[in-house]
Amino acid sequence: MNRIEIDRTSLLVDVAADVTLDELESTxxxxxxxxxxxxxxxxxxVGSWLAEGARGARSPYADPADHLLAGFEATNVATKEELFxxxxxxxxxxxxxVALVLGMRERFFVVRRATLRIFLYDATTVNLPFVAPVDADxxxxxxxxxxxxxxxxxxxx
Amino acid sequence: MTTLLSRFSNEVPGVRGxxxxxxxxxxxxxxxxxxxxxxxxxxxxxxxxxxxxxxxPESTEDVQRIVAFCNKTGTKLVPFGAGSGVCGGVLxxxxxxxxxxxxxxxxxSIDRSAPTLTVEPGYMGLPLEDELGxxxxxxxxxxxxxxxxTIGGWIAGRSAGQCSGKYGKIxxxxxxxxxxxxxxxxxxxxxxxHGPSLLPLVIGSEGTLAVITQATMRLHPKPxxxxxxxxxxxxxxxxxxxxxxxxxxxxxxxVARLYDPFDAMLARQGTVKAEKKAKGPGAAAPxxxxxxxxxxxxxxxxxxxxxxxxxxxxxxxxxxxxxFEGEGAECEAEAALARRRLEARGARYEGEGPARKWLAHRxxxxxxxxxxxxxxxxxxxxxxxxxxxxxxxxxxxxRKALGKNVFVMAHFSHAYPDGCCxxxxxxxxxxxxxxxxxxxxxxEAVYDRTWQxxxxxxxxxxxxxxxxxxxxxxxxxxxxxxxxxxxxSTAKAVKRxxxxxxILNPGALFPPIAPDPYxxxxxxxxxxxxxDGGAS
Ligand SMILES: Cc1cc2nc3c(=O)[nH]c(=O)nc-3n(C[C@H](O)[C@H](O)[C@H](O)COP(=O)(O)OP(=O)(O)OC[C@H]3O[C@@H](n4cnc5c(N)ncnc54)[C@H](O)[C@@H]3O)c2cc1C
Numbered sequence: 046m047n048r049i050e051i052d053r054t055s056l057l058v059d060v061a062a063d064v065t066l067d068e069l070e071s072t073x074x075x076x077x078x079x080x081x082x083x084x085x086x087x088x089x090x091v092g093s094w095l096a097e098g099a100r101g102a103r104s105p106y107a108d109p110a111d112h113l114l115a116g117f118e119a120t121n122v123a124t125k126e127e128l129f130x131x132x133x134x135x136x137x138x139x140x141x142x143v144a145l146v147l148g149m150r151e152r153f154f155v156v157r158r159a160t161l162r163i164f165l166y167d168a169t170t171v172n173l174p175f176v177a178p179v180d181a182d183x184x185x186x187x188x189x190x191x192x193x194x195x196x197x198x199x200x201x202x
Numbered sequence: 203m204t205t206l207l208s209r210f211s212n213e214v215p216g217v218r219g220x221x222x223x224x225x226x227x228x229x230x231x232x233x234x235x236x237x238x239x240x241x242x243x244x245x246x247x248x249x250x251x252x253x254x255x256x257x258x259p260e261s262t263e264d265v266q267r268i269v270a271f272c273n274k275t276g277t278k279l280v281p282f283g284a285g286s287g288v289c290g291g292v293l294x295x296x297x298x299x300x301x302x303x304x305x306x307x308x309x310x311s312i313d314r315s316a317p318t319l320t321v322e323p324g325y326m327g328l329p330l331e332d333e334l335g336x337x338x339x340x341x342x343x344x345x346x347x348x349x350x351x352t353i354g355g356w357i358a359g360r361s362a363g364q365c366s367g368k369y370g371k372i373x374x375x376x377x378x379x380x381x382x383x384x385x386x387x388x389x390x391x392x393x394x395x396h397g398p399s400l401l402p403l404v405i406g407s408e409g410t411l412a413v414i415t416q417a418t419m420r421l422h423p424k425p426x427x428x429x430x431x432x433x434x435x436x437x438x439x440x441x442x443x444x445x446x447x448x449x450x451x452x453x454x455x456x457v458a459r460l461y462d463p464f465d466a467m468l469a470r471q472g473t474v475k476a477e478k479k480a481k482g483p484g485a486a487a488p489x490x491x492x493x494x495x496x497x498x499x500x501x502x503x504x505x506x507x508x509x510x511x512x513x514x515x516x517x518x519x520x521x522x523x524x525x526f527e528g529e530g531a532e533c534e535a536e537a538a539l540a541r542r543r544l545e546a547r548g549a550r551y552e553g554e555g556p557a558r559k560w561l562a563h564r565x566x567x568x569x570x571x572x573x574x575x576x577x578x579x580x581x582x583x584x585x586x587x588x589x590x591x592x593x594x595x596x597x598x599x600x601r602k603a604l605g606k607n608v609f610v611m612a613h614f615s616h617a618y619p620d621g622c623c624x625x626x627x628x629x630x631x632x633x634x635x636x637x638x639x640x641x642x643x644x645x646e647a648v649y650d651r652t653w654q655x656x657x658x659x660x661x662x663x664x665x666x667x668x669x670x671x672x673x674x675x676x677x678x679x680x681x682x683x684x685x686x687x688x689x690x691s692t693a694k695a696v697k698r699x700x701x702x703x704x705i706l707n708p709g710a711l712f713p714p715i716a717p718d719p720y721x722x723x724x725x726x727x728x729x730x731x732x733x734d735g736g737a738s
Contacts, residue, residue, distance in 0.1 A: 110374075110449070186388065
């Protein structure tokens with residue numbers, strides 16, 4: 046599999062996590078596409094960018110019919126097992142495991158590949174202004190839960 | 203004799219409960235069509251699935267006390283919204299406590315500056331939307347089951363409404379939730395811009411990780427204008443390519459529904475019939491025609507082949523119905539733009555009529571199961587989703603798999619820039635059961651075979667097994683085929699972290715527990731998990 050695979054029909058790119066945003070963006074632009082990032086550090090790799098919460102990506106909240114991360118492959122940091130979450134526009138198959146990688150700073154999983162939404166340069170884009178209340182600080186119970194998830198994932202075989 | 207209810211009432215005083223038989227029968231199941239087969243055959247109207255008792259918490263503190271009781275006594279607890287789930291998400295047993303959330307149904311607040319709504323989970327869909335409408339807002343969530351489902355059930359099942367094209371699915375609307383984990387902690391989980399968020403784990407967890415006790419949801423201004431349009435396409439594929447074009451160009455019709463040629467023909471005829479009868483009670487709705495179905499169900503393969511052979515011309519082509527809604531004239535402008543784009547692709551404009559008719563009957567469509575079951579047949583629906591590049595393989599693969607056993611048609615009702623949901627409706631039949639009071643075994647065999655084949659085909663096509671109905675018990679046997687063994691072990695690890703004693707909704711979502719007959723036939727047992735990883 047190539048390090049960068051563009052699915053133009055679905056406007057998705059399947060990319061290895063060690064590809065930098067810069068490299069990805071220039072490959073995409075040759076195809077008339079873009080990640081449509083705003084102010085993200087372009088020297089970051091896709092993997093570290095996702096681990097840090099994908100700064101600069103268009104908030105899916107701005108366009109409720111869209112999203113950023115359609116699927117991924119990742120390695121459990123404790124057990125080294127490979128997790129494959131297939132790309133789909135939306136799902137209803139239990140807890141969304143994207144929550145274990147996006148913004149989690151590789152606490153539970155290290156992303157190996159990601160399937161990301163891309164945009165055509167010429168597309169009309171919808172931009173609904175809405176800012177979600179952000180509760181940046183996890184409370185005690187949430188922190189305890191995060192710890193337990195880590196412990197359980199360490200013995201998840 | 204001590205009953206579950208008496209023990210409960212001693213330890214958790216002040217919480218209402220019942221163990222009257224009539225209530226236990228009512229709470230023994232959701233609307234999984236496989237249950238209907240059991241009921242039709244008369245095999246114990248609810249039998250072993252009657253819960254021990256039903257309790258009605260009125261506050262988050264009540265929920266915490268109930269969860270503490272369950273942890274202490276090892277009692278299993280099944281959260282219950284309105285029981286409209288269609289995948290066997292609710293299927294208790296004699297020592298199980300049902301936690302009916304409908305007495306937690308307060309509209310806590312509306313924050314007009316955001317705007318957001320904070321609401322308790324037991325609020326029923328339609329009254330909630332009516333109340334929001336009176337205040338000038340909409341949630342934008344309109345599942346066909348809006349009259350018989352709750353906001354807690356929507357969030358727990360990752361529900362999708364008819365206007366997902368503009369407002370997204372329920373997970374796109376949640377700002378934060380308050381919940382009580384299986385361990386008993388009270389948590390608020392919020393959507394976060396760039397930080398970690400555990401919210402997506404609880405959304406869609408089908409009552410297996412936590413009890414949702416409150417939700418803060420994004421609101422939109424109540425639309426004051428709508429624009430309607432309908433288009434005929436020479437083929438279903440041409441139709442979905444048209445939908446893809448609109449969504450990838452950034453257009454967001456609230457409603458975009460594409461019917462394959464046969465479904466389109468029924469919808470066109472059905473809406474006319476419905477209009478004629480609409481004045482009287484029990485007016486028919488568009489969709490499957492019961493009498494037509496009864497004639498054809500005995501020979502599904504032949505009927506599917508004939509309809510395929512007749513092709514698009516005979517039925518008038520695939521039909522795309524669009525509804526744009528918003529705050530003013532931009533709706534008309536969007537409809538005009540959609541028309542230009544679609545006509546440029548060869549679509550034939552059919553006017554506003556079909557879209558207006560669809561809106562007028564938007565909740566009637568799905569309530570035709572009873573006559574189908576009463577006539578000795580069965581029907582069900584399956585909603586799968588994939589990226590656009592895989593949609594053709596998904597459509598062909600699942601239709602072929604279903605078509606061997608049942609009569610099948612499809613529509614496409616939730617589109618996104620990167621893919622689409624296909625909603626298959628199918629109906630089948632089998633010779634009546636032979637044993638008195640036994641399950642209708644032949645029907646069950648056909649039903650199970652049909653589901654297993656169709657889910658396998660969906661996985662093979664690279665699709666997800668469920669777009670908005672959840673997993674429950676009906677799809678659990680194939681979940682490992684989608685998630686792989688690491689996906690299952692990861693989900694189970696999350697389950698243990700939230701619910702270390704496994705008290706919450708055992709048997710749903712996570713294999714292996716399932717009703718015995720289904721387990722034996724469909725391979726839901728632990729052994730199927732071990733052997734089913736990766737492929738099907
Ligand atoms: C005619 C018909 C049409 C339908 N149309 C649609 C549709 O258009 N779109 C769609 O998405 N679905 C549809 N459905 C399916 C169903 O309505 C949805 O799955 C709905 O979300 C279920 O809500 P409920 O309140 O009835 O939940 P229930 O069926 O009572 O429960 C569903 C699951 O959620 C859990 N649960 C419920 N409340 C809570 C809570 N507070 N905390 C934690 N877990 C909880 C339960 O344990 C169960 O696992 C339809 C069903 C029918 C019968």
